[in-house]
Amino acid sequence: MKKRFARIMALSMAAVMTASLAACGGGGGDSSGDGDGGSGSDSDGKKEITYWNIGVESPDKDVITKAVEKFNSETESGYTVTSVPTQNDTYKEKLVVAMSSGECPDMYSCWSGGPMYEYIDSGFGQPIDDLFNASDIKDKLMGSAVGQASYNGHIYAVPYQNVSMSGIFYNKEMFEKFKLKEPETLADLEAICDTLKKNDITPFALANSSKWTGSMYYMNLAARYGGLEPFQKAVAGEGKFTDECFIKAGEKIQEWVEAGYFPDGVNSLSEDDGQAKQLMYQETAGMLLCGSWYTGTFATDSAEFYEKIGWFPFPAIEECDVDPSIMIGTVGDQFIVFNCEGEKLKAAFECAEAHLSDEVIDFEVENGKIPPIVGIEDKLTDSVTKEVVEAANNASEIQLWYDQYLPPAVATAHLDGLQEVFGLTKTPQEAQEAMQKAMDDYLANKAE
Amino acid sequence: MNGTEISLEKLRQRDTRRVAALFLAPVAILMAVYIIYPIVDTFITSTYQWNGISAAKKFIGVNNWKTLIADSSFWIAFRNNFVIMVLSICIQIPIGLALATFLDFGGKRLTVFKVIWFIPLLMSSVAIGFLFTYALATNGGLVSTISGWFGGGNVDLLGNPKTALLTVIAVICWQFTPFYMVYFMAAFTNIPYDVFEAARIDGATRGQYFWKIAFPLLVPSMKSAAILSMVGSLKYFDLIYVMTGGGPGTSTELMATYMYKQSFSTFNMGYGSAVAGGMFILISMVSLITMKILNGKEEA
Numbered sequence: 001m002k003k004r005f006a007r008i009m010a011l012s013m014a015a016v017m018t019a020s021l022a023a024c025g026g027g028g029g030d031s032s033g034d035g036d037g038g039s040g041s042d043s044d045g046k047k048e049i050t051y052w053n054i055g056v057e058s059p060d061k062d063v064i065t066k067a068v069e070k071f072n073s074e075t076e077s078g079y080t081v082t083s084v085p086t087q088n089d090t091y092k093e094k095l096v097v098a099m100s101s102g103e104c105p106d107m108y109s110c111w112s113g114g115p116m117y118e119y120i121d122s123g124f125g126q127p128i129d130d131l132f133n134a135s136d137i138k139d140k141l142m143g144s145a146v147g148q149a150s151y152n153g154h155i156y157a158v159p160y161q162n163v164s165m166s167g168i169f170y171n172k173e174m175f176e177k178f179k180l181k182e183p184e185t186l187a188d189l190e191a192i193c194d195t196l197k198k199n200d201i202t203p204f205a206l207a208n209s210s211k212w213t214g215s216m217y218y219m220n221l222a223a224r225y226g227g228l229e230p231f232q233k234a235v236a237g238e239g240k241f242t243d244e245c246f247i248k249a250g251e252k253i254q255e256w257v258e259a260g261y262f263p264d265g266v267n268s269l270s271e272d273d274g275q276a277k278q279l280m281y282q283e284t285a286g287m288l289l290c291g292s293w294y295t296g297t298f299a300t301d302s303a304e305f306y307e308k309i310g311w312f313p314f315p316a317i318e319e320c321d322v323d324p325s326i327m328i329g330t331v332g333d334q335f336i337v338f339n340c341e342g343e344k345l346k347a348a349f350e351c352a353e354a355h356l357s358d359e360v361i362d363f364e365v366e367n368g369k370i371p372p373i374v375g376i377e378d379k380l381t382d383s384v385t386k387e388v389v390e391a392a393n394n395a396s397e398i399q400l401w402y403d404q405y406l407p408p409a410v411a412t413a414h415l416d417g418l419q420e421v422f423g424l425t426k427t428p429q430e431a432q433e434a435m436q437k438a439m440d441d442y443l444a445n446k447a448e
Numbered sequence: 449m450n451g452t453e454i455s456l457e458k459l460r461q462r463d464t465r466r467v468a469a470l471f472l473a474p475v476a477i478l479m480a481v482y483i484i485y486p487i488v489d490t491f492i493t494s495t496y497q498w499n500g501i502s503a504a505k506k507f508i509g510v511n512n513w514k515t516l517i518a519d520s521s522f523w524i525a526f527r528n529n530f531v532i533m534v535l536s537i538c539i540q541i542p543i544g545l546a547l548a549t550f551l552d553f554g555g556k557r558l559t560v561f562k563v564i565w566f567i568p569l570l571m572s573s574v575a576i577g578f579l580f581t582y583a584l585a586t587n588g589g590l591v592s593t594i595s596g597w598f599g600g601g602n603v604d605l606l607g608n609p610k611t612a613l614l615t616v617i618a619v620i621c622w623q624f625t626p627f628y629m630v631y632f633m634a635a636f637t638n639i640p641y642d643v644f645e646a647a648r649i650d651g652a653t654r655g656q657y658f659w660k661i662a663f664p665l666l667v668p669s670m671k672s673a674a675i676l677s678m679v680g681s682l683k684y685f686d687l688i689y690v691m692t693g694g695g696p697g698t699s700t701e702l703m704a705t706y707m708y709k710q711s712f713s714t715f716n717m718g719y720g721s722a723v724a725g726g727m728f729i730l731i732s733m734v735s736l737i738t739m740k741i742l743n744g745k746e747e748a
Binding site for chain 2: 093096104118121123209210265268269270275278279408411412416417419420422423425426
């Protein structure tokens with residue numbers, strides 16, 4: 001009997017532990033107040049501004065430190081900014097927990113798009129139109145960058161870090177060897193893929209267990225088939241994600257999977273473990289479609305290999321009458337959002353301005369970044385990054401990554417469905433219907 | 449004389465209670481703050497439509513629970529958990545028992561095996577996840593390379609929705625079998641040596657000793673091991689999160705990963721809490737039923 005009681009105890013303990021594990025995720029009341037959290041939005045006389053960001057590693061860390069130090073040493077506002085960097089992967093969760101427990105930092109860096117809109121809707125982002133219009137960064141910043149920092153007609157954030165466009169990196173030596181040149185149209189691109197395939201080289205290096213990596217191909221295909229209008233309409237609830245251009249993009253991807261344009265086991269390769277770039281380094285893959293932050297990755301990993309790299313934007317599709325200058329990407333990458341008011345907001349904004357001061361910008365450029373500044377191309381020396389900026393400047397429109405731009409629930413549906421499209425376990429139609437359903441649910445909830 | 453004795457005993461009892469309360473207080477407070485309060489709060493949160501950050505929570509009563517019951521994704525996740533549970537029990541416990549028996553019969557000579565077999569349990573789940581992601585990678589991973597030697601193509605176990613779950617289960621078993629090995633080794637030491645000697649003197653072979661004597665004596669340990677394994681599999685999270693993130697598609701989605709996604713990735717804290725509450729109820733139910741069945745047999 002005693003034994004039995006002990007067992008019941010053991011079991012109930014185990015059950016209770018389970019639920020508390022769940023509760024950490026669910027209730028999540030008190031897990032962030034561990035000292036390094038925000039100091040709360042009430043100023044307690046100390047005049048301190050807490051600034052959360054993801055600058056844990058160089059060069060991001062150095063850039064932020066430089067900007068914050070500049071502000072702290074030069075400001076006349078009486079405030080000091082304390083930077084609290086957090087590792088990228090846990091940052092979003094940490095921010096959510098902080099906000100839900102009333103410990104939201106006074107200013108924080110984020111990626112714009114759906115989550116930022118969520119923060120703003122929940123009251124953790126203040127409009128900065130007046131400050132912005134009075135500031136000299138108004139003329140400094142690229143228009144498209146300001147566009148991505150705006151929501152419902154107001155400016156909410158200061159973009160500062162990097163212009164990142166999706167485009168195709170390729171191995172120049174390999175292209176020379178097989179007498180290939182940069183493609184003008186999708187048919188050219190497919191011809192290149194076939195040539196590479198014939199020579200036992202995987203055309204595209206892609207690691208899709210991370211899911212957003214495959215979305216790069218999809219977004220570009222959809223934008224070339226139908227432009228951005230179908231997407232914008234679907235987001236506004238006036239159109240559907242089952243529009244022809246989305247289906248065609250999915251079908252093209254499946255066609256490419258079947259033709260062997262992607263590595264074997266594409267859905268199990270992990271981008272975070274660098275399994276896509278490894279294929280490029282081993283020279284078993286010829287091209288890689290991803291954000292242009294890859295220039296920095298290549299250059300840091302091996303300057304020698306970077307010499308071999310060329311870049312071109314996603315080619316046009318000949319039978320489609322769509323503006324091929326449209327780009328998919330982020331103009332700013334990191335956006336500083338403000339959760340304070342009055343004098344404090346002014347000071348925090350001043351600190352954000354410091355991120356765009358000439359000396360910090362020069363420092364960013366030295367470290368391979370492309371700050372979203374008008375005329376930045378003149379400061380760049382690297383030919384690949386120059387091409388990226390030109391493409392961004394010439395773009396009639398720049399769409400932020402779907403998974404970042406869409407409401408989070410819709411983004412998840414998109415990524416999950418698309419991965420199955422890559423795995424040939426779902427048809428594009430099924431995947432798009434699931435995405436549309438998530439969008440419908442979201443709009444219905446919002447309307448309530 | 450008598451009167452003083454009684455009052456002394458009473459005094460003693462009172463002291464014991466006081467001391468007991470004093471010693472239990474820290475644990476009780478910790479449990480209340482970190483376990484009971486979050487559980488209650490989870491259930492309360494599950495009645496709201498809430499994105500997890502906004503001050504505005506909308507009370508929607510049992511709507512989240514209605515959605516949960518009709519949510520096929522949740523039930524697919526539960527089914528995946530169930531598959532993990534059944535296979536974990538069927539694989540880990542017999543192998544763990546076999547290894548423990550082998551070590552028990554072998555004595556000190558086999559200490560080296562004991563140490564080697566114990567290693568997987570010492571590694572963190574995240575490290576194991578990375579280890580196997582690399583070993584199973586189609587890009588020069590161990591399995592694909594060996595398959596290449598024999599003229600086969602790349603083997604994509606994690607990227608294929610049909611094999612992904614089974615592959616992850618194999619890794620989970622690799623990780624946790626040593627735990628049951630140690631568990632049964634401890635159970636073996638609980639069987640007095642006299643029992644073994646008596647059986648040998650009566651002419652039992654080692655096989656007979658194991659099946660007829662040791663095995664029945666180990667049954668209670670096996671039952672608790674099964675329950676531990678069951679609860680562990682139903683709340684499984686970390687390895688899946690590292691290795692597949694629930695993918696490809698949703699083929700390895702578990703209740704816990706689904707809860708995490710709902711709460712943090714899609715800003716649906718209210719619904720995430722309902723998922724957590726659902727998990728709590730389901731796990732408690734499955735555990736209680738199993739307990740009932742196991743104990744019923746014992747008493748019969």
